[in-house]
Amino acid sequence: xxxxxxxxxxxxxxxxxxxxxxxxxxxxxxxxxxxxxxxxxxxxxxxxxxxxxxxxxxxxxxxxxxxxxxxxxxxxxxxxxxxxxxxxxxxxxxxxxxxxxxxxxxxxxxxxxxxxxxxxxxxxxxxxxxxxxxxxxxxxxxxxxxxxxxxxxxxxx
Amino acid sequence: xxxxxxxxxxxxxxxxxxxxxxxxxxxxxxxxxxxxxxxxxxxxxxxxxxxxxxxxxxxxxxxxxxxxxxxxxxxxxxxxxxxxxxxxxxxxxxxxxxxxxxxxxxxxxxxxxxxxxxxxxxxxxxxxxxxxxxxxxxxxxxxxxxxxxxxxxxxxxxxxxxxxxxxxxxxxxxxxxxxxxxxxxxxxxxxxxxxxxxxxxxxxxxxxxxxxxxxxxxxxxxxxxxxxxxxxxxxxxxxxxxxxxxxxxxxxxxxxxxxxxxxxxxxxxxxxxxxxxxxxxxxxxxxxxxxxxxxxxxxxxxxxxxxxxxxxxxxxxxxxxxxxxxxxxxxxxxxxxxxxxxxxxxxxxxxxxxxxxxxxxxxxxxxxxxxxxxxxxxxxxxxxxxxxxxxxxxxxxxxxxxxxxxxxxxxxxxxxxxxxxxxxxxxxxxxxxxxxxxxxxxxxxxxxxxxxxxxxxxxxxxxxxxxx
Numbered sequence: 047x048x049x050x051x052x053x054x055x056x057x058x059x060x061x062x063x064x065x066x067x068x069x070x071x072x073x074x075x076x077x078x079x080x081x082x083x084x085x086x087x088x089x090x091x092x093x094x095x096x097x098x099x100x101x102x103x104x105x106x107x108x109x110x111x112x113x114x115x116x117x118x119x120x121x122x123x124x125x126x127x128x129x130x131x132x133x134x135x136x137x138x139x140x141x142x143x144x145x146x147x148x149x150x151x152x153x154x155x156x157x158x159x160x161x162x163x164x165x166x167x168x169x170x171x172x173x174x175x176x177x178x179x180x181x182x183x184x185x186x187x188x189x190x191x192x193x194x195x196x197x198x199x200x201x202x203x
Numbered sequence: 204x205x206x207x208x209x210x211x212x213x214x215x216x217x218x219x220x221x222x223x224x225x226x227x228x229x230x231x232x233x234x235x236x237x238x239x240x241x242x243x244x245x246x247x248x249x250x251x252x253x254x255x256x257x258x259x260x261x262x263x264x265x266x267x268x269x270x271x272x273x274x275x276x277x278x279x280x281x282x283x284x285x286x287x288x289x290x291x292x293x294x295x296x297x298x299x300x301x302x303x304x305x306x307x308x309x310x311x312x313x314x315x316x317x318x319x320x321x322x323x324x325x326x327x328x329x330x331x332x333x334x335x336x337x338x339x340x341x342x343x344x345x346x347x348x349x350x351x352x353x354x355x356x357x358x359x360x361x362x363x364x365x366x367x368x369x370x371x372x373x374x375x376x377x378x379x380x381x382x383x384x385x386x387x388x389x390x391x392x393x394x395x396x397x398x399x400x401x402x403x404x405x406x407x408x409x410x411x412x413x414x415x416x417x418x419x420x421x422x423x424x425x426x427x428x429x430x431x432x433x434x435x436x437x438x439x440x441x442x443x444x445x446x447x448x449x450x451x452x453x454x455x456x457x458x459x460x461x462x463x464x465x466x467x468x469x470x471x472x473x474x475x476x477x478x479x480x481x482x483x484x485x486x487x488x489x490x491x492x493x494x495x496x497x498x499x500x501x502x503x504x505x506x507x508x509x510x511x512x513x514x515x516x517x518x519x520x521x522x523x524x525x526x527x528x529x530x531x532x533x534x535x536x537x538x539x540x541x542x543x544x545x546x547x548x549x550x551x552x553x554x555x556x557x558x559x560x561x562x563x564x565x566x567x568x569x570x571x572x573x574x575x576x577x578x579x580x581x582x583x584x585x586x587x588x589x590x591x592x593x594x595x596x597x598x599x600x601x602x603x604x605x606x607x608x609x610x611x612x613x614x615x616x617x618x619x620x621x622x623x624x625x626x627x628x629x630x631x632x633x634x635x636x637x638x639x640x641x642x643x644x645x646x647x648x649x650x651x652x653x654x655x656x657x658x659x660x661x662x663x664x665x666x667x668x669x670x671x
Contacts, residue, residue, distance in 0.1 A: 113634060115558060115626070115630050195559075196634075197633075199563070200562050
């Protein structure tokens with residue numbers, strides 16, 4: 047596995063729970079219906095990068111700018127949740143815009159019997175996975191950042 | 204380090220020593236180790252008990268701290284050395300009237316009895332001495348004459364060393380103080396039987412004599428009359444002028460025109476004699492510190508000092524009313540201590556335990572429930588009470604707001620700097636404590652860490668918000 051596959055691999059691992067469809071996963075890996083190859087940009091990387099940046103910014107704000115001295119644990123969880131919510135919104139609205147614009151190949155959107163597989167509900171579930179990954183990133187970054195914090199070294203624990 | 208023996212004689216002596224203890228706790232500088240010695244025959248005197256209790260709390264706090272080159276905290280920096288529970292006992296005054304103390308009716312010759320009846324009134328003769336001499340220095344001079352032979356005074360003389368100095372605090376208008384001061388001074392100068400008498404005889408000695416600064420309500424049952432204060436002051440001053448010349452190196456006088464001010468209840472002594480603190484007592488304590496922090500020639504001419512302020516009798520004195528020298532001595536340490544006291548009152552234990560400065564320095568629930576913190580809280584509680592008493596007294600000294608909404612809007616006459624962004628109030632206090640904690644290179648003991656944290660944080664906040 048190389049670096050460009052990390053985000054997708056993590057999402058696929060979580061998706062063993064079957065939260066979103068295989069065709070959506072293929073699209074996110076960059077599958078192009080017209081060529082039959084993985085020639086499109088890997089969207090997992092885009093959403094992974096956005097999740098990393100947002101988690102980094104929020105963790106930095108919490109530990110080094112805001113530095114709360116009251117209800118520290120509560121605010122950490124609030125930021126954790128906010129981070130997840132933001133990533134869900136990014137994934138959901140970006141992908142539904144692509145779906146509505148016809149940018150997701152029909153060979154992925156519909157199955158052999160003509161039933162729509164990639165729909166808003168499916169995209170919403172991918173949003174959940176994206177949010178979980180983002181929250182995990184925030185948690186890991188917290189473990190690193192908290193050591194150097196002057197007020198929140200003991201939060202979340 | 205050299206020692207400064209501070210004798211506090213009578214009720215005023217006890218109250219001045221209370222003020223001195225608070226100033227030292229706040230971190231006002233003192234060059235020497237202070238050895239407080241209270242002299243009062245009234246063993247249950249309220250003022251005396253309160254001062255002794257405070258000094259014991261101070262000594263307990265101080266005993267848990269160490270002050271090296273890497274210590275920046277000045278809170279409790281001066282050592283208060285305890286000798287004999289901070290008291291010099293006066294023997295044979297409990298449950299005894301003056302007449303029996305002198306054994307008038309126990310084999311004394313008739314001419315001697317007649318002489319004594321001439322010198323002392325019948326009221327004096329029948330006076331119960333267990334509450335002191337009730338404004339009669341003529342009695343005090345007889346009874347207190349014994350203290351130089353007490354084991355405690357001899358122990359004190361035994362540990363007296365070269366470069367140690369003596370300071371005597373007394374009132375001039377009472378009984379115990381007015382008689383005790385010249386007696387003690389003459390003992391130090393003229394007694395050749397005490398251990399180290401050579402050092403004592405040559406020691407640098409200073410004194411503050413407190414002139415009338417309050418009056419008491421006229422009561423028939425009491426032998427204390429404030430109408431007599433001025434007359435007693437005049438005669439005592441005449442005696443000092445004639446008999447104490449050249450015996451001390453520094454003489455401080457402080458007083459206030461008592462006629463314009465409120466009367467205290469007329470309590471002759473005992474547990475109920477517990478007057479509210481007064482600004483004059485704080486200023487008398489400054490005399491002790493002035494003496495401690497300056498050099499005086501052992502055989503030099505007596506230096507006389509007075510304290511002056513221009514205030515109206517109805518005015519409330521704040522820091523801004525002092526001249527720069529006094530203001531610089533008092534303002535910052537008292538403000539820092541007030542901030543610390545207010546923090547303890549306004550930030551509950553749960554919040555304190557959630558802070559990083561608390562967790563990183565071992566300042567958990569055990570610390571806050573422990574003896575050190577208990578003694579510190581007792582000192583802080585009395586500190587706030589002391590300030591409130593001075594505020595409620597006349598002449599009122601009220602440098603701090605009592606119920607300020609903002610943690611830093613506590614100094615009267617000073618508007619704290621505002622910031623629109625950033626933390627405010629006690630959250631800023633906690634953030635500052637966290638920053639100070641982070642700067643520790645080595646983790647000290649919890650007690651020392653606590654004092655270093657609050658000393659550095661309050662210093663930073665005073666500079667940042669109050670600009671001094």
